[in-house]
Amino acid sequence: MFHPRRTLKALLLPLTAGLALTALPAQSAQAAGTLTNGGFEADGAGAAVPGGWSEYGSTAASYTEAGGRSGGYRLSHWSSSAYRVETYQYLSGLANGSYKLTAWVRSGGGQNAAYIALKNCGGAEQRTDLPVSSTGWIRIVVPVNVTGNQCTISINSDANAGNWINVDDLTFTSGSSSTAIKGADISSLAKSEAKGGVYRNATGATGDALAILRSNGMNYARLKVWVNPADGYNNKARVLAMAKRIKAQGMKLLVDFHYSDTWADPGHQTKPAAWTGHSYGQLKTDVYNHTHDVLSALKAQGTTADMVQVGNEINGGMLWNEGSTSNWPQLAGLLNSGHDAVKAVDPATTVALHLAEGGDLNGTRWWFDNALAHGVRFDVIGLSYYGYWHGTLYDFQTTLDDTATRYGKPVFVAETAYPFRLDSKDAHENIIDLSGELVPGYPATTSGQTRWMNDIASIVEAVPNGLGLGIFYWEATWTAVGGNGWDPADPASGNGWENQALFGYDDRALPAMAWFRHR
Numbered sequence: 001m002f003h004p005r006r007t008l009k010a011l012l013l014p015l016t017a018g019l020a021l022t023a024l025p026a027q028s029a030q031a032a033g034t035l036t037n038g039g040f041e042a043d044g045a046g047a048a049v050p051g052g053w054s055e056y057g058s059t060a061a062s063y064t065e066a067g068g069r070s071g072g073y074r075l076s077h078w079s080s081s082a083y084r085v086e087t088y089q090y091l092s093g094l095a096n097g098s099y100k101l102t103a104w105v106r107s108g109g110g111q112n113a114a115y116i117a118l119k120n121c122g123g124a125e126q127r128t129d130l131p132v133s134s135t136g137w138i139r140i141v142v143p144v145n146v147t148g149n150q151c152t153i154s155i156n157s158d159a160n161a162g163n164w165i166n167v168d169d170l171t172f173t174s175g176s177s178s179t180a181i182k183g184a185d186i187s188s189l190a191k192s193e194a195k196g197g198v199y200r201n202a203t204g205a206t207g208d209a210l211a212i213l214r215s216n217g218m219n220y221a222r223l224k225v226w227v228n229p230a231d232g233y234n235n236k237a238r239v240l241a242m243a244k245r246i247k248a249q250g251m252k253l254l255v256d257f258h259y260s261d262t263w264a265d266p267g268h269q270t271k272p273a274a275w276t277g278h279s280y281g282q283l284k285t286d287v288y289n290h291t292h293d294v295l296s297a298l299k300a301q302g303t304t305a306d307m308v309q310v311g312n313e314i315n316g317g318m319l320w321n322e323g324s325t326s327n328w329p330q331l332a333g334l335l336n337s338g339h340d341a342v343k344a345v346d347p348a349t350t351v352a353l354h355l356a357e358g359g360d361l362n363g364t365r366w367w368f369d370n371a372l373a374h375g376v377r378f379d380v381i382g383l384s385y386y387g388y389w390h391g392t393l394y395d396f397q398t399t400l401d402d403t404a405t406r407y408g409k410p411v412f413v414a415e416t417a418y419p420f421r422l423d424s425k426d427a428h429e430n431i432i433d434l435s436g437e438l439v440p441g442y443p444a445t446t447s448g449q450t451r452w453m454n455d456i457a458s459i460v461e462a463v464p465n466g467l468g469l470g471i472f473y474w475e476a477t478w479t480a481v482g483g484n485g486w487d488p489a490d491p492a493s494g495n496g497w498e499n500q501a502l503f504g505y506d507d508r509a510l511p512a513m514a515w516f517r518h519r
Helices: 189-194 209-215 236-248 280-300 328-345 361-373 393-407 446-461 511-517
Strands: 054-057 062-066 073-078 083-092 097-107 113-119 126-129 133-146 150-159 164-174 181-185 220-225 252-257 307-310 350-355 380-384 411-416 468-473
Touching: 062 083, 073 083, 073 150, 097 113, 113 133, 126 133, 126 446, 133 150, 133 393, 133 446, 150 164, 181 252, 181 511, 189 209, 189 236, 220 236, 220 468, 236 252, 236 280, 252 280, 280 307, 280 328, 307 328, 328 350, 328 361, 350 361, 350 411, 361 393, 380 393, 393 411, 393 446, 411 446, 446 468, 446 511
Parallel strands: 181 220, 181 468, 220 252, 252 307, 307 350, 350 380, 380 411, 411 468
Antiparallel strands: 054 083, 062 073, 073 164, 083 150, 097 133, 097 164, 113 126, 113 150
């Protein structure tokens, strides 16, 4: 934990609860388009007011101290009493246009609010919350469109006693920043509806789940496809039917091939029953034919897939044992069969390869280094990242950034989620149901779920060179509905994920859907 300690300044008593940090004192403008002292190196430790910056509120809670990310010093907000403070810098003489502020941050969490904002820029204030990360530095980006030739960079804490943030290495440059994919996996939806599942908007009105998600900003849907599942769902016919609904909502479509009759993941890559006993050469043909069959049918009905995953969480390969990572030449051949089938149907469809363990830098490098060495063809990289299993936010950002830079490919989060409560609605134990399983700083509440998604979106948006494509939430519509459980072969199986859906136990759209409108 990085807890800043005040030794050089007396702590100011907290402001009264009703004070808002809006009535700023007179501002002195910096040189046109220039951010002064973005690394907080000008004054050393203990600066009452960092050079080039101004303060408002509980000013003793804002100071510089040793321990910068790249240089010797950083900005910190901390006090032994509750505090509200703003550290800001006003820029004038800016050319109108798109800008982005990049900052490296850490936060111990627990604040009422901790964020960086760009305001008074001629349009709506743009904010990015500081992700909770008490160890590694996290890079965030705040974009803004300047229309009034000026802008205020504002670092804010509304905090309880002992809460802290660190900020360092800010840059303010021209250019835009956004993510293209604001998506969710809705593979459970057709079966849920068939079994009586109901979906409501935030006010309680019953509606089409897809329309509700779309109205909240979702623009991309992900559907898994199994070869011959026991329950008849998530097969070719069901994917075709759901694709029509997705495209009718104006959304794009990602098709996720599992190449199995059931779940495929790092621990399970079981061949479809119909392919059992096939030789490696036949399996290559099976992959090609199955992929081509589903995608050509989608295209024929006017719902061409925009992106395709060739395999699902294939850390250990797929179609075991022939396609295991213990035999990379064969795995490469199977993956390239899938790739070639996708491109044969439509060369414009994006081919993605998808791994789990989104915080595992070494594992991700090992896998893709081998894939490239064996000539595997693909366009983009998807990673699953669940914070309670796959490392810290720092680990996640490090892996995501490295993957994009090392391979020069766009990256996206193929799966993430977070609970809004811990108890179960059905009799099946939830996958995450204990407070000790949660990510520190992110409670199992609707606000904690929303915060998680916004912070993940901020990290993806900050991937260098605009290579962060976006996020798919998993599994937005999988509410607790009898008969729609984990095991496609067992109608009595329960759902261990309803506390991580984007619809609550009252079937209403949850506040976390706001992340679709993150940028």
